Amino acid sequence: MLPESSGAQARTHISLAGMIIGCIGCVIITASSVYTALKMGSLPWPTIFTSIMSLVLLRACGRRSLNEVNVTQIIMSAGSMVAGGIAFTIPGIWMLGLADTVSPLQIMGVALAGTLLGLVCTALIRRRFVDESDLEYPIGTAAAETLLASEAGGNTGRRLFVSMGLAGVYAAVRDVAHLLPPMIATLPIPGVAFAIYNSPMMLGVGFLIGASAVGFQLAGGLLANFGLIWGGSTLGLVDLTTAQGMVASAGMGLMMGSGLGVVIKDILPKLAIQVRAHTKTQEGLVGDLTGRYDAGALALMVALAVLIVVTILRLSPIVAVVVIAMSFVTTIMSAQSVGQTGIDPMEIFGLIVLLLVAWISDTASTGLFLVAALIAVTCGLAGDVMSDFKTGAVIGTDPRSMWYGQAIGALLGSVIAVITLCALFAAYGPEAFGPGKLFVSAQASVVATMVSGIPSVPFFVGGILGGILLHVLGLPAIMFGLGVYLPFFFTLTMFVGASAKFIYDRVMVSRGKARRESDEAGIVFASGLLGGESIVGVLIALSSVIAGLLA
Known part of the structure; x- marks a missing residue:
């Protein structure tokens, strides 16, 4: 629903300074998110980062309201x-x-x-899934805690922009001046692509994710690369090309299975409870709109x-x-x-609907x-x-103001x-997208494989079952x-970053630093x-396009 709010409250939470800063930041964060999603095959939540950046910039303008910051x-x-959503799917067409x-x-x-459908649906379900549910929304809660606990003084701001500057300069020296190798320790x-990617961004991602999760990623990488590809081919059990196809199929199955595991374990049981509760009270998910407007x-x-x-998309009615349904x-x-x-397997939901549409119609691959x-x-x-609505619920931000903010940012971000x-695409061409390429585009590759055919169906099915079981x-x-x-x-580089996080935590503890303070400092720097680096990567691509147009 579009929730109730007073006009005065909405005006307090949406300011001209906030909109200008938010829109400028939206351009930067969205562009860098496309690059990050394509480059790494994943996209960390930007909420903590943008919360701190908004806090620092608004306070530099003399604005103190946490709700305005939110x-x-x-x-x-x-x-x-x-x-x-775009980066995880569209490059599959080019592949x-x-x-x-x-x-x-x-x-x-x-x-x-x-974007329009996302805004409509969240307006309809906000009250049920935020105000009236016990869902934790860990990302939204963490953002709220950051805003409530952090004074975000000069140290935080300087740390953020210094680390961005260092990473940007390093990436420019590597990719523009070519004074640094892209890979080391090969x-x-x-x-097996054994090397450490000379990338501050990848190290930062490993630091943010942490040793526990990246340890599982390393285990998967070791099993696939040294167990099946190198070990299997060396022992003569399978040829190298076949082994790589098996590994790719198993990896895609595991990722899809993990998404299905979220649906089976985390979504359907609680959704059934909510549906039963709404049935008993004779209230539906969409029964609380504020008015006909x-x-x-x-x-x-x-x-x-x-x-x-x-x-525009030229799909049938x-x-x-x-x-829409x-x-x-x-x-x-x-x-x-x-x-x-705190996980949003968006491409898995896209695959589910893709398979449904393919079953009921003769829609072409594109x-x-x-x-x-x-x-x-x-x-x-x-x-x-929904995560942002949770942040607002914790710190008291007007929901209608937040929905308007989402509409502004999402439409501009689109x-x-x-x-x-x-x-x-114009700068690097279609051959730059795919496994082992400049832009690995892992999720888009999964979608492409589902459309075109899977190298090893048994390994894919086994991966799905394994992903469900693990989750x-x-x-x-x-x-x-x-x-x-x-x-x-990729995995080895992220593991180096995660190891740095492990060491950092131990050093902070030995120095008697508070856990919240040390976590915030590490998160900001990473x-x-x-x-x-992601911003510089986008700028390099844009400069290549402009140079090509002027040539």
């Missing part, structure tokens, strides 16, 4: 998950050699339609999304109806997943990609919106995400699957490393 960070971060079958206008249509192991506005947004799906279903699943685990991308954008934005993705047992299945699927140098 709305500003919402604008700043809203485009990130839209970027993830299959279908670049000529999709236009930038269609990609923009996917982003805008997914070893010539057949079939809200309902009319949301209906117009749905109608516009349908128009985009039919006219039947497919459009299925997509399933966007609501998958949004509920996304809200439940993010609320329970159309199936567009369906998956639209649902991924919808669910990615929904997870971000445009920036598509421009950035198309710029990267049900409470183990980080998606990290294990990423270790199996990604080139080994987030800056991630942001600095």
Whole structure:
């Protein structure tokens, strides 16, 4: 629903300074999120990073309201998950050699339609899944705690921007001046990309994720690369190409199985409880709109999304109806997943709807990609919106102001995400996307494989079952699957960053530093490393495009 608020309260929480800072930050964060998602095959939540940045910048402008800071960070971060939905799906079209079958206008249509549906669905379910549920929303809660606990003085701001600057300069020296090698500590192991990627961003991601989760990723990488690929081929049990196909299939299955495990273990049981509770009280999920004006506005947004799906994406009316209906279903699943685990397997929800559309219609391959991308954008934005609503519920931010902030940031982010993705494609070409390429695009590769055919169906099915089992047992299945699927140098580099986090924590404890203080300092510095390199990567791509146009 669009919740009640007084006009004075909304004006207090949305300021001109906040909108300007939020929109500028949205451009930077969205562009860097596209690059990060393509480069790493994952996208860390930007909420803590944007919360701290908003806090520092607004206080530099003399603004002290935490609620204003919260709305500003919402604008700043809203485009990130839209970027993830696009980056996790669309490059699969290029991997299959279908670049000529999709236009930038269609990609923009996917982003805008997914954004509209995500905003509508979250407006309808906010009260049920935030105010009236016991879902924790760990990311939103952590952001609230950061805002409440942090004074965000000069040290925090300096630490953030210094780390961004260092990472940016380092990336420029490596990729523009070519004075640093992209890989270090390489070893010539057949079939195994053994090296450490000379990347502050990758080290920062490993630091943020931590040793426990990255340890599972390393275990998956060791099993796949040294157990099956190198070990199997060396012993003559299987040839190298076949072994690599088995590993890729198993890795994709594990990632998909981990998403299905979230649905089976975390979503469906609690969703069934909520449905039973609503049935007993004779209240539905959409029974609490504040008035006919809200309902009319949301209906117009749905109608516009349908128009985009039919006219720009050129999908049939039947497919459009299925997509609209399933966007609501998958949004509920996304809200439940993010609320329970902090994980939003948006591309898995996209795959589910893709398979449904393929079953009921003869939609072409490109159309199936567009369906998956639209649902991924919808669910990615929904997870971000619901997490932000939780932050607001903790610190007392006006929900309507937050929804408006999401709308501003998500619509702007949709445009920036598509421009950035198309710029990267124009600069590097379709051959730069895929496993072992410049942009690994792991999730998009999974979608492409589902559309085109799986190298080893038994290993894929085994991976799905293994992913479900690992998640049900409470183990980080998606990290294990990423270790199996990604080139080994990605995993090894992240493990170095995670090891740095382990050592850092022990040093801070030995110095008697408070856990909250040391965690915040580490998160800020690592987030800056991630942001600095990804921003420079986008700038390099944009400069290549401009140089090509002027040549």
